[in-house]
Amino acid sequence: MLRVRPVHFTSRTGAWKQLLTALGMVQTEDDGGWQVFDSASGRLALHGAEAGSAQDGRTVFGVEVGDVAEFARRTNLSALEEGSREEPQEDGPRPAELVSADHGDACRISAPDGFSFLADKASHTAQCADADPALAVVAVWYTPDPEGAVRTLLHVGARPRPVPDNDETADFTAKNGGVLLVRSASGPSRSGLGFEYDGGLEPLQERLTAAGFPASVTEEAFGSTLHVANPDAGSPNAPATVWISQRRPMG
Template sequence: MLRARPLHFTSRIEDWNRFLTALGLVLTEGDGGFRVFDSAAGRLVLHEVPDGDPRDGTTAFAVEVGDLAEFARRTNESAAGEGATPAELVTVDHGEACRITGPDGFSFLADPAAHGAQCADADPALAVVAVWFSPDPEAAARTLRHVGARPRPNPDNDETADFTAKNGGILMVRPASGQPRSGLGFEYDGGLEPLRERLAAAGFPAGVTEEAFGSTLHVGNPDAAVFAASVPATVWISERRAMG
């Protein structure tokens, strides 16, 4: 199995709790400083950190899988033709995991899934999107193929790549200069105006931007008070693109 499960660090966990609930995700694990939210496709974890923590307002690209050893074996077998072994079983502060490292030096964790089924009460149109910004997007895309992500058509230029995870969520590769980094967003399979109204009613006004291949909602980031270059001003929810 493979599911998108990015990890977001924040000192404003209650604001994020309200935002994700208004967006249509459902809290399925935890109620303190570690909370797991289900969408219809993919999960998002909130990890509370103190105000001023260098991780505050950042997101770690991450996935969850079934059997860690089997996932590592299959990933390395897929990459063997390149002479690469990108997956390594590791012990981290929260337990056993698998670390995947791309040719650009970017690494992310695959954690064992605590439960398999997505929450049926989540908004059925919403998906969690984890983004890998890389100076070598082609190599990053190959790594995601090795872990079992499924390519999907992308109308953008050749340096971008979109993938779906078999058990929910979307993984994206986007070109970027400098050090590789991760990002967070959402995708909505339907008209954005009702979602915009729902967010506004919950105290999260959003603006709609018309783009070449669809519309995108931009909502004020609950972490906006974190004054750091790595913290974006808004959280985006893109309209799912119909591929002709």
């Protein structure tokens, strides 16, 4: 299995909980400083952070899998088959490595651009039936090497989906929910967070406004995007708004 589940660090977990609930997500885990919210497609984890710290307002790219060891094996096999039929040296670099994180065993995926992310074991596998069926969690990988990022996501089993433009972008979906985007960017590779909505944005805009989160719709080249004030606004790493894009029709 593969599910999108980025981790967002914030000192404003209460405001984020209100926003995610207004978006139609459902809280499925609450362990104080660790809270998980399910959409109908993908999850988002909130991790407590000290106000004003380097972590406050930062999102970390991440996924969930069913069996961490098997996921690592399949990822390394996929990379091997792409590059060479020869068996790698035992001490040679591998794109997927089993690691012990503070929350348990995980698999670290390393990409050619120096970017890495964790695949954690899913705590539960069921899709939340009470979540808004149109909402999906989007994890974004900004990179100066989009081709390398694309190959890495193919190795982990992400599914490419067509995009209506031909620039340096790539869209993927995960088998068990969520969207992964690759976007060309200068500077060090980094993560981003957003959402996607399969339907008109006006009803969602009204719902957010009623919950105390004024939002505005921006018309863009390939669809509309809803922008709502970021609960972390003012933190060192926080963009001004959280975006929810209208799912683009595929040709």
